[in-house]
Amino acid sequence: MCGIVGYIGTKQAAPLIVQGLKRLEYRGYDSAGVCLLADGGIRIEKKAGRVMDLERAVDMDQLHGTVGVGHTRWATHGVPNDANAHPHTDQSGTIALVHNGIIENYLTIKKKLLNAGYTFRSDTDSEVLAVFIGMLYETLQDLEQAVRTALAEVEGTFGIVVISTHDPDMIIAARRGSPLILGIGNGEYLVASDAAAVIAHTRQVVYLNENEMAILRRDGFQTKTIANIDTHSVVEEIAFELEQIEKGGFEHFMLKEIYEQPITFRDGFRGRLQTEEGTVKLGGLATVREKLQSAKRIIITACGTSWHAALVGEYLIEALARVPVEVEYASEFRYRNPIISSDDVVIAISQSGETADTLAAIREAKLKGATVIGMVNVVGSTIARETDAGVYLHAGPEIGVASTKAFTSQLCVLTQFALYMGRMRGLSAEEGKRIAQELERIPEYISMILERADDVKAIAHAYAHASNFLYLGRGYNFPAALEGALKLKEISYIHAEGYPAAEMKHGPIALIDENMPVVFIAPHDEIYDKIVSNIEEVRARNGRVIAIADDEDTYIENVANHVLRVPRTLPILTPILASIPLQLLAYYIAVERGCNVDMPRNLAKSVTVE
Ligand code: M6R
Numbered sequence: 001m002c003g004i005v006g007y008i009g010t011k012q013a014a015p016l017i018v019q020g021l022k023r024l025e026y027r028g029y030d031s032a033g034v035c036l037l038a039d040g041g042i043r044i045e046k047k048a049g050r051v052m053d054l055e056r057a058v059d060m061d062q063l064h065g066t067v068g069v070g071h072t073r074w075a076t077h078g079v080p081n082d083a084n085a086h087p088h089t090d091q092s093g094t095i096a097l098v099h100n101g102i103i104e105n106y107l108t109i110k111k112k113l114l115n116a117g118y119t120f121r122s123d124t125d126s127e128v129l130a131v132f133i134g135m136l137y138e139t140l141q142d143l144e145q146a147v148r149t150a151l152a153e154v155e156g157t158f159g160i161v162v163i164s165t166h167d168p169d170m171i172i173a174a175r176r177g178s179p180l181i182l183g184i185g186n187g188e189y190l191v192a193s194d195a196a197a198v199i200a201h202t203r204q205v206v207y208l209n210e211n212e213m214a215i216l217r218r219d220g221f222q223t224k225t226i227a228n229i230d231t232h233s234v235v236e237e238i239a240f241e242l243e244q245i246e247k248g249g250f251e252h253f254m255l256k257e258i259y260e261q262p263i264t265f266r267d268g269f270r271g272r273l274q275t276e277e278g279t280v281k282l283g284g285l286a287t288v289r290e291k292l293q294s295a296k297r298i299i300i301t302a303c304g305t306s307w308h309a310a311l312v313g314e315y316l317i318e319a320l321a322r323v324p325v326e327v328e329y330a331s332e333f334r335y336r337n338p339i340i341s342s343d344d345v346v347i348a349i350s351q352s353g354e355t356a357d358t359l360a361a362i363r364e365a366k367l368k369g370a371t372v373i374g375m376v377n378v379v380g381s382t383i384a385r386e387t388d389a390g391v392y393l394h395a396g397p398e399i400g401v402a403s404t405k406a407f408t409s410q411l412c413v414l415t416q417f418a419l420y421m422g423r424m425r426g427l428s429a430e431e432g433k434r435i436a437q438e439l440e441r442i443p444e445y446i447s448m449i450l451e452r453a454d455d456v457k458a459i460a461h462a463y464a465h466a467s468n469f470l471y472l473g474r475g476y477n478f479p480a481a482l483e484g485a486l487k488l489k490e491i492s493y494i495h496a497e498g499y500p501a502a503e504m505k506h507g508p509i510a511l512i513d514e515n516m517p518v519v520f521i522a523p524h525d526e527i528y529d530k531i532v533s534n535i536e537e538v539r540a541r542n543g544r545v546i547a548i549a550d551d552e553d554t555y556i557e558n559v560a561n562h563v564l565r566v567p568r569t570l571p572i573l574t575p576i577l578a579s580i581p582l583q584l585l586a587y588y589i590a591v592e593r594g595c596n597v598d599m600p601r602n603l604a605k606s607v608t609v610e
Pocket residue numbers: 303304305306349350351352353354355358401402403404490603605606607
């Protein structure tokens with residue numbers, strides 16, 4: 001949610017900030033703004049719409065100054081318009097702030113400020129914070145002190161960057177609940193919501209910790225807690241390359257990321273799978289190995305697509321390791337006072353590693369004594385740092401708002417985790433080897449499916465005008481059906497539901513008529529006959545059936561209107577392969593409907609507010 005870029009150095013800041021904002025636009029894209037300090041004054045340009053709308057409206061080369069901040073917004077308080085766009089200033093117009101997060105007690109603070117005669121130009125909680133800092137500055141005459149005092153009173157989450165004409169050679173950044181990183185250059189510093197905005201300038205970064213702030217000047221930086229205790233910062237290297245966050249000739253990031261999956265999937269098991277021994281080496285779990293061996297229960301918590309991966313994980317871990325698994329929406333888990341003991345292992349799955357609800361869920365689990373493991377994609381993210389141990393997904397940066405390659409990498413890691421635990425708890429080496437061998441073939445299978453993208457495109461063309469879709473699957477492919485439906489609704493705005501196929505007759509069957517496309521995931525497993533019966537039930541009511549079936553299935557054409565083929569694999573690996581045509585189907589339908597695939601309406605990539 002919301003992208004922040006700040007710069008202090010010797011270069012003109014405006015073009016550099018705008019370039020950074022474009023790389024962060026996947027975090028929020030309903031309005032954008034920049035603020036520059038120059039010649040003792042402050043200049044702000046902001047606009048509803050995308051960063052390119054701001055660029056069209058303002059000649060960035062005319063914005064001078066070597067200190068500045070920029071912001072791309074995902075609205076929480078107040079509609080996306082020019083006034084609500086960031087940066088916001090205090091009453092005097094000398095202090096500017098950009099903010100990511102939510103100030104929960106903003107109404108209380110606003111009331112105090114209104115009573116004291118202050119006025120507001122926007123409906124945002126962020127402006128309240130800017131005005132509050134300004135009010136405190138009037139008495140304290142020290143910007144750092146004013147920011148610190150304001151933040152001590154604030155409830156909620158924030159990543160903020162503040163600049164002011166009172167001290168034009170300084171940037172103040174602070175975080176609680178919203179990520180911020182510092183880019184360490186040569187005589188220049190950047191501050192941003194994530195590494196994508198920084199990598200073109202430096203690979204050296206410092207991840208700000210919770211309740212930490214940074215004071216940046218051209219000749220150095222200082223970190224301390226918001227309570228003013230000096231902290232020790234560790235400079236780390238960004239773990240990805242610039243090309244990985246560019247489109248590389250693809251029309252959309254989403255398509256690029258779908259096509260990256262043969263590689264990203266392999267990266268997820270490279271150096272981990274020990275095929276001959278039928279086991280897996282997960283270095284990041286070495287410190288919790290004994291806990292895993294004795295765990296009485298595993299709870300997996302996540303949101304959105306990661307939650308769908310967690311559901312597949314439940315089936316996998318219970319099947320291979322015979323440990324009871326519960327899957328919880330992080331947003332529910334965190335508030336329902338869950339019963340957790342020190343015998344439990346809690347796994348948090350997250351692409352971004354910053355999802356507010358997932359983060360809160362692991363904090364709750366840790367508080368209650370559970371061992372907490374992260375399965376996270378973004379290296380150095382908050383969840384990765386706050387868990388006791390973890391396994392990185394190694395999917396590389398995922399920019400498209402609709403998660404694709406991260407999902408298959410989550411399944412890759414979960415399969416290995418289930419194998420790892422299974423081998424500790426009685427799974428035979430022979431069975432382990434069979435699974436490992438097949439897992440190694442998956443990248444090649446994904447490539448084969450991608451070569452058949454035109455088949456999916458043709459179906460997308462035929463059904464792009466549908467108003468509703470149903471996705472049905474059983475066993476391992478019930479979560480894959482949920483994920484297929486989520487992908488379609490996110491980017492095409494078609495209403496889509498996922499169900500376990502047998503649940504259809506308990507309600508959704510009422511929806512079926514000749515206008516209802518129904519996507520069935522029908523691998524040739526032990527319940528194949530059951531799913532064929534479900535297909536027949538849909539056909540008997542004139543529903544249109546699109547089946548995902550394997551290459552060796554010679555019967556499916558008798559019952560389905562359309563068939564999308566995938567290579568035959570082990571049942572436990574079928575959701576991985578089924579996901580690829582489902583991702584392509586959502587993508588091509590969204591393109592047919594003229595939707596903005598990479599930046600679907602109302603969504604943001606990283607949900608750092610609850
Ligand atoms: O970064 P996370 O995996 O924690 O994000 C969770 C969800 O917000 C995310 O999966 C969301 O549902 C995506 N838009 C799905 O495509």
